[in-house]
């Protein structure tokens with residue numbers, strides 16, 4: 425495909441200079457991680473998903489999750505829901521209380537406990553319900569742009585992304601992102617960028633963003649070249665590597681200057697000391713977010729393997745950090761670290777985060793028989809929004 429010049433992303437009235445989106449990731453993309461990433465580069469930094477029902481009920485957790493730091497100039501919130509009325513109420517609340525500048529709707533969750541009830545990536549199969557949800561969100565959002573994020577479908581025989589993309593466009597959605605996997609693929613194999621290219625072609629009138637397996641800035645440019653997308657959505661690639669956004673910014677600056685340029689960018693190659701500093705800063709920002717140093721230190725533990733991937737730190741260091749109790753304890757653990765140890769090269773790169781294998785998608789009974797909701801499927805669905813996190 426002939427590379428088209430990538431322009432700034434335009435979602436309704438919003439303009440995003442660098443066409444890069446931090447993928448919503450439950451338990452990860454809270455305001456602490458978003459702030460850390462934004463220090464490195466431009467783009468749009470989306471919250472982790474928040475269920476519309478919890479938001480309407482104003483649970484403490486959902487109210488914490490919708491919060492933004494004043495430095496976050498585009499307040500972007502991802503909602504997940506299965507009911508048009510509840511989604512409409514959640515969007516109305518965000519608008520009335522001036523809590524968001526952009527709202528994304530999540531239709532990509534592959535987790536069995538969600539799809540088993542007809543939620544997440546199983547939902548777009550029901551065309552009437554999908555359309556009703558996106559229409560309700562757009563209607564209640566007023567001039568706040570609403571976007572949709574989805575997977576290809578339930579499995580290879582039950583693809584939904586082209587129909588859902590068109591329905592979203594017709595409902596007035598400002599942009600669509602596609603993760604090039606089905607729910608059954610889970611996180612296995614390689615994301616299908618051909619499907620992303622197909623969606624790009626099918627929706628010439630709105631921005632289409634591609635998602636899946638961008639591990640480096642070079643991957644991002646390759647996706648744009650191969651699929652023609654207007655922007656990229658980056659998830660696992662930035663886990664433990666917030667500086668990836670500096671690489672992405674540099675690569676897109678060069679691409680915007682000359683789409684045919686093959687000038688290599690110089691990726692950030694942090695020393696061990698720089699990694700440790702970012703890790704600590706992440707914990708400091710989490711402390712602000714949770715208003716608890718103890719909780720922040722518990723939370724940062726899950727990031728240890730990602731930050732220190734490939735660095736020669738030893739098992740004892742990793743084990744100690746995986747039980748870090750406080751910032752002072754972290755400093756103690758860091759005391760013997762070789763701060764000048766160089767970036768280790770390929771060992772620090774590549775896949776990270778969820779990589780789980782394919783599994784057949786659990787669905788409610790007779791879900792696939794009809795593309796509209798029938799019988800008591802609506803009642804089953806309401807359970808698809810309980811105790812949910814992640815996509």
Ligand SMILES: Cc1cc2nc3c(=O)[nH]c(=O)nc-3n(C[C@H](O)[C@H](O)[C@H](O)COP(=O)(O)O)c2cc1C
Pocket residue numbers: 447448449450451452472473502530531532533573603635636637638657658659660661777778813814815
């Ligand atoms: C830990 C984790 C949590 C996730 N949570 C969400 C979520 O809340 N909302 C969502 O739409 N997708 C979620 N996803 C999916 C990602 O946004 C993204 O679509 C997926 O990881 C593929 O992109 P990648 O290959 O760049 O990681 C999550 C993924 C991971 C690894």
